[in-house]
Amino acid sequence: MKTLGEGDITKGFEKMNSMPYAEVSKLASRPVACVDCHEPNTMKLRITRPAFIEGVRNWKASQGVANYDVNTMASAQEMRSFVCGQCHVEYYFKGPEKRLTFPWHKGLKAENMYDYYTEVGHKDFTHAETGAPVLKAQHPEFEIYNQGIHARSNVACADCHMPYTRTGAMKISDHRVRSPLLNINRSCQSCHAFSEQEMKNRVEQIQTRFTESRDTAMNALMELIEDIKKAKAAGEKDADLKAAWEAQRRGQFFIDLVEAENSVGFHAPGEELRILNQAIDAIRKGQLAIPART
Ligand code: HEC
Ligand code: HEC
Ligand code: HEC
Ligand code: HEC
Incomplete structure (x- = not known):
């Protein structure tokens, strides 16, 4: 530049x-x-x-x-x-x-x-397939992290992803930026007084809950898309599909935000489940708003 x-x-x-x-x-x-x-x-x-x-x-x-x-x-x-x-x-x-x-x-x-x-x-x-004007999320780690307990407690990205490490007498920041789970000792145990295995289990519990909720939301989104396709095939006019399109746009963007941020729910566990809840709510309301739905 x-x-x-x-x-x-x-x-x-x-x-x-x-x-x-x-x-x-x-x-x-x-x-x-x-x-x-x-x-x-x-x-x-x-x-x-x-x-x-x-x-x-x-x-x-x-x-x-x-x-x-x-x-x-x-x-x-x-x-x-x-x-x-x-x-x-x-x-x-x-x-x-x-x-x-x-x-x-x-x-x-x-x-x-x-x-x-x-x-x-x-x-x-x-x-x-549906005609909805949709959004594609990129990789919003920064925005999502900012909604979590670590950001609130002033813990920075570098605290977990670039932990201090010693080479001889020097204390330096590890520049091999990668998953903190590959170095739980320095990335997490500097603050948390639990064993490596326990810290790993805590992350996995958060990520498993996230994955299940994400899959529920994604399935709901696919059902909405199928319903819109059916309505279109049955001759429904675009003008009557606006509410369903809006639901697809909102639901898909919300799901994509938490899916495209790469911590699998860890950076802000509660917020990421809240976002998925909002997505599912929008999607189900969108299905109900399709006029030809029987
Ligand atoms: C409290 C510790 C912590 C903080 C703070 C944190 N992360 Fe993470 N991050 C993690 C954990 C844990 C994972 C999940 C790693 C895994 O599943 O292997 C992760 C995953 C990631 C990934 C995906 C890594 C991969 O291997 O695919 C990226 C990218 C990332 N974080 C970026 C960030 C950025 C950028 C920030 C700050 C805006 C941040 N993280 C703040 C702990 C943290
Ligand atoms: C993605 C951002 C980023 C890049 C790229 C980066 N650094 Fe750093 N670097 C940091 C952060 C964050 C710290 C911690 C600084 C602090 O806390 O004040 C740091 C600290 C340092 C320090 C101070 C000592 C230490 O380790 O804490 C040196 C020296 C350093 N980096 C050298 C380099 C060199 C040389 C490169 C290129 C080969 C590089 N950095 C690339 C983010 C980066
Ligand atoms: C100049 C842009 C840039 C900056 C600044 C940057 N990253 Fe990245 N980061 C990337 C790209 C590009 C990738 C690789 C994505 C890929 O390979 O799919 C990446 C990958 C990662 C990964 C995954 C690494 C792996 O093992 O796969 C983590 C974790 C990560 N970054 C965290 C951070 C953290 C923490 C900082 C700040 C200290 C940071 N990044 C700063 C662009 C950046
Ligand atoms: C710089 C200090 C610091 C580091 C490093 C750190 N944490 Fe934390 N963590 C905190 C604080 C502060 C809290 C808020 C709870 C508290 O005050 O004890 C917290 C909370 C948590 C929680 C509870 C989350 C919730 O939503 O209630 C988990 C799980 C967690 N940390 C895991 C990790 C893992 C895994 C790592 C390493 C990847 C890590 N932490 C790194 C300071 C840290």
Whole structure:
């Protein structure tokens, strides 16, 4: 982005957004580099990605904080999550200039992002079989994590995914960013006084509950899609399917948000089940709203 903008990252960002992927990817040698997270002279954590700088400003504005500048106003602990939020987020490409945009203008919750997309009239594609204008979630780890008990307790992404480790006399942050379950000792037991096996079991219990609820929601969504298809085949007009389409759009986006965030329900267990509940409720109401339903 710096090269494209001749030194100005935001200008380069704007140029990059409107270029085809195949052309842009020729300009980058690695997906993630030291300079994405570090100021090269001081090694201080920094945010370099314009979409996060703008996204977090919009999010803070929704909480009544004007002109938030992440690089001067975030705490050191917040930066240990914000650097990850440059990439592990939900986003879309806004307008004809295809500006990479995080839908945080109303907040980070599922409803906030959904309402934003609906207000700006965004859809990712039209569902081929039902005709519903639907959304595709990306990888919203940052937004979902922010609804959980760990975020609330000020535990950062790096605390679990980059735990401190010793090499000789040095204490450093493990830069092999990966599943914390591969290193429960350093990732979890620094705070939790339970055995590795018990910590693993706790994660598995959360993930099993999540998976079962997710499957229930996905089955409901498939049933709604089948019902809409049947109604269309029976000659139902699009104008009478609006409520069912809205249910499909909402239900699918909510399910996708928790499915596409990659912790299998761990980052915010209660919130992720709540989102699935909301999805199932919308989907079942959508089925009831199909006029030709017998
Ligand atoms: C510049 C973008 C970028 C940043 C910044 C970034 N990631 Fe990632 N992350 C990625 C990409 C791309 C992948 C690989 C996805 C794939 O292979 O499917 C990934 C993969 C991962 C994985 C899975 C690794 C595995 O073993 O499969 C974890 C966990 C992760 N990131 C956590 C983090 C955390 C925590 C931070 C902040 C300290 C962070 N990431 C910062 C882009 C980023
Ligand atoms: C309290 C600890 C904790 C915090 C904080 C945390 N995570 Fe995780 N994360 C986990 C656990 C546990 C998993 C599930 C790993 C598994 O199933 O193997 C996970 C899974 C993931 C994965 C999928 C990893 C994979 O192997 O596929 C990504 C990506 C990820 N987290 C990113 C983040 C980001 C980004 C943040 C901050 C916004 C964050 N996490 C905060 C504990 C944490
Ligand atoms: C995804 C973001 C990210 C990337 C990419 C990244 N780091 Fe880090 N790095 C961190 C975080 C988070 C810390 C902890 C800093 C803190 O708590 O203040 C850290 C800390 C450090 C530190 C301070 C000592 C320590 O380990 O705590 C050094 C040195 C460092 N990183 C070097 C590098 C180098 C060299 C690269 C590239 C090969 C790199 N980092 C890439 C996020 C990143
Ligand atoms: C920096 C400290 C810290 C780290 C690291 C940490 N936790 Fe936690 N964890 C907390 C705090 C604080 C709470 C809130 C409960 C409390 O205050 O004891 C919590 C709560 C939990 C809960 C209860 C969740 C709920 O919704 O009620 C589970 C399960 C959990 N942690 C698992 C883990 C696992 C697994 C890891 C490692 C991947 C981990 N934690 C890493 C501090 C931490």
